[in-house]
Amino acid sequence: MFSFLIKRITYGIFVLAGVVIVVFFLFQGFGDPARLVLGQTGDSATIQNVRKELALDQPKWKQFLFYLNDVSPISINTEKDIQEKQLKGFFIGGKEKIGLKIPYLRRSYQSKRPVITILMKALPGTIILSFSAMLLAILLGIPLGVLSAVKQNTWMDSSAVFTSVLGISAPSFFIGIVIAYIFGFVLHKYTGLYMTGSLYEYDPVSGKHLALQNLILPAITLGIRPLAIITQLTRSAMLDVLNKDYIRTAYAKGLSKKAVVWKHALPNALNPVATAVTGWFAELLAGTFFIEYIFNWKGIGKVTVDALENLDFPVVMGSVLVTASFFVIVNILADVLYTVIDPRVKLTN
Template identity: 75%
Template sequence: MLTFLFNKIFYGILVLLGVVVIVFFLFQGFGDPARLVLGQTGDSATIQHVRKELGLDKPKWQQLAMYLNDVSPIGIHSEEDIKTKQIKGIFMGKETKVGIKVPYLRRSYQTKRPVIDLLFEALPGTVVLALSAMLFATIVGVSLGVLSAVKHGTWLDTSAVFTSVLGISAPSFFIGIVIAYIFGFLLNEYTGLFMTGSLYEYHPIHGRQLQLKNLVLPAVTLGIRPLAIIVQLTRSSMLDVLSKDYIRTAYAKGLSKRDVIVKHALPNALNPVVTAITGWFAELLAGAFFIEYIFNWKGIGKITVDALENLDFPVVMGSVLFTATFFVVINILADILYGWIDPRARVV
């Protein structure tokens, strides 16, 4: 088990290393960062000073090494660097210090704030949105999948399959625009929902208030695609399980149809569904980008799209690395969870 975890973590680190290298070189040549920091008013002397401060006067390979050192949880920094960049961690040494630290994702060109602070401020909105979408997709998807399998060959089965195919085929950003327009604009008088809004909004009198109703439309929109996948997986897995000998034995013992389905068939049919759910949750964190932008939902996706518009590369790079880390962690947890649910998949 320890060897399995070590291998997973090792490959996860390689994936993150690849993401950092690709993202670093991807944003080379998209404008001078020193000019983006200073705007159009900086003189040449000031620009050269900023370029030196950001390490832009060094060769590309040194810039990459410096960025890897910054974002790594284990790094080498001078005492001046630690104070200037406000790097948090445990360091040993005198002038040059080695230590375990919070990854330094640098500062936003626009707000001058640490990128990690911006991401952690936006993270709760994205996590709440992704969890709500996954909860909606899981409950409705498993229910429809079981119903479709039990009513195999009927109009309920055909309708569930047809609807799931539509959900898989339709692009999320298009569905988002349609749902926002219909339920947040045309039917606003009946639904009480709005086209845009965040989890918390400021009222001129009452201050910061929780607005759960703003979560409904983006969560449903984000959950449509995983819902469609879960319906298909649950239906297929249930049909396979319902044809097994032990199910016929359970019926022969006089168990009710409900007990057979709930206690015997469903638990054995959920293995591929659990894998899909954990995998889709990681994807929802990334897929929320456009949904957050459409519904003006304050989350990592919204600030990333805004940063792209403003060429705020540290925020974009930090966001991509942040999301990739979530992918790696959730995939490792999914493998552990899958082994816990199905003993046959455990690694001893």
């Protein structure tokens, strides 16, 4: 187990290093960050000062090393850097201090706020949306998969398979637009739902209050694809398990069909489903970008799209790094969880 974790963490570090290289050289080549900070009214002297402050007067390779030192949890900084950047962590040394710190994702060009603060404020909205979508997919997908397997070759089975294929194939952004328009606009009188909205609403009288109804449409939209996947996986696993000898033995002992299906077959069919759930949660975190933008849901996706529109590249770069980190962590946890669910699986890869 320990050697497997070390190997997977090492792979994850290489993945994140690749992401850092890509996002830096991709976004560093767009526009002039000094001009983005000051706008079109900045004079040449001020622009040069900002370029020096952002190390834009240095060669690209040196700029990259500075950026790598900022985003790395282990870095070398001066006392001045620690104070100006408000770095949080443990530092030791003299003039040049080496330390273990929270990665410094720099500051927004537009708001001048630390990027990590902006993203951490938006992260709960994305996690809540992702958890809601996955919970919806699990609660509906597993029973639909079981029903489809038990009623194999009937209209129920055909309908479930057709709907699953449609859910997997349809683009999320297109489904989001359709659902928002139909249920949030055309049928708003009956559903009471809106096309857009965030988790909290502000009332001039009562102030800030929770608005869970705004979560319904984006959660359904985001949960359609994992719902289809879970339904298909549950159906396939159940069809395989229902043909096992111990299932026939259970029937021979006089157990009811309900007991055989739900108490004996389903628990043994959930291994691939559990793996898919953990893997798809990472996918959902990345897939919320379009959904949050369509439904104006305040999360990392919405913040990133807004930052792109404003050419606020530090926020975009920070968002990509945070999302990639979650992707790596969740996939490692998925591998470990698979061995907990099925001890027959060995962590050798």
